[in-house]
Amino acid sequence: MKKKREHSRRKMSGQELGYQIVINGIMALVLLACVVPFLYVVGMSLSSKGEMIDRNFFILFPRKPILEAYTYVMRNSGFWHGLLVTVLRTALGVSASLVFPVILGYILSKKDIPFRKPMMLYLLITMLLGGGLIPGYLLMRDLHLLNSFWVYVIPAFGNIYGILVVKMFVEELPLDLLESAELDGASEMQKLVYIAMPLLKPTLCALGLFSAVGQWNDWFSALIYVRNPELFPVQLIIRNLFNQSIVPDPTKMNTSYYATFTPESVKMASVVLAVLPILGVYPFLQKYFIYGMYTGAVKG
Numbered sequence: 001m002k003k004k005r006e007h008s009r010r011k012m013s014g015q016e017l018g019y020q021i022v023i024n025g026i027m028a029l030v031l032l033a034c035v036v037p038f039l040y041v042v043g044m045s046l047s048s049k050g051e052m053i054d055r056n057f058f059i060l061f062p063r064k065p066i067l068e069a070y071t072y073v074m075r076n077s078g079f080w081h082g083l084l085v086t087v088l089r090t091a092l093g094v095s096a097s098l099v100f101p102v103i104l105g106y107i108l109s110k111k112d113i114p115f116r117k118p119m120m121l122y123l124l125i126t127m128l129l130g131g132g133l134i135p136g137y138l139l140m141r142d143l144h145l146l147n148s149f150w151v152y153v154i155p156a157f158g159n160i161y162g163i164l165v166v167k168m169f170v171e172e173l174p175l176d177l178l179e180s181a182e183l184d185g186a187s188e189m190q191k192l193v194y195i196a197m198p199l200l201k202p203t204l205c206a207l208g209l210f211s212a213v214g215q216w217n218d219w220f221s222a223l224i225y226v227r228n229p230e231l232f233p234v235q236l237i238i239r240n241l242f243n244q245s246i247v248p249d250p251t252k253m254n255t256s257y258y259a260t261f262t263p264e265s266v267k268m269a270s271v272v273l274a275v276l277p278i279l280g281v282y283p284f285l286q287k288y289f290i291y292g293m294y295t296g297a298v299k300g
Helices: 002-045 049-054 068-076 079-108 116-128 133-142 160-171 175-183 188-199 201-217 220-225 234-243 263-297
Strands: none
Touching (some): 068 079, 068 263, 079 116, 079 160, 079 234, 079 263, 116 160, 160 201, 175 188, 201 263
């Protein structure tokens, strides 16, 4: 019997070892798939024209990095103004995407309010079935939001996913907390502000992160609704850089190939500059991101 148990343990150890090898191998491949493109973008942004030619336009670690492409982006493409527009729209958009979901999600968590089910059905339909591009454009036109900064912020109030997440979270709160506050004379607003919202902090951080990433990366709404270059976010500026031909500085035409940049390095530098802010914030909010994914996947 002892020999059989030892053999079974050895067999299970072998299976576990094989499982760990496979899992670690898959994770290593996923890590490479994420890291190599990032290193490629950074390496190309720091590479000169001569080094790109020598190394066949595939560089992860440049031998002689230069910063000419970053200088060009920051001086000649309206990058800083676009970055300011993006920061402002992200800050206001995140605030707008949290205010309405907290209030309406808390209201819908009350099972005794009238028309609760029709309201839930309406929200689900609007979340799953969007109107499309043309109705959205006509709506922004009728609201006089075209070519306006507020076209970035006002649509953020319609965060249906956030409403449903807040509703599910409030429904899972212990009834004793809310009932004891009600016995002490607390109003619904006081229960929301002093009881529900402190407990909602991780959920709100997760929803805010979702909204911030969406606002930061969005360029399509600016392309459709905005014509004033002063209102272009940095992502649309990057998109325009990718589509235009970049003319080198005439004063540097006789400079060595190993000290001049290329259109490819300018495009890569603009991507790096746009990604760095959100990349610096994400590690500190990663735990809330995971929590938000878990909360959104659990049925309340």
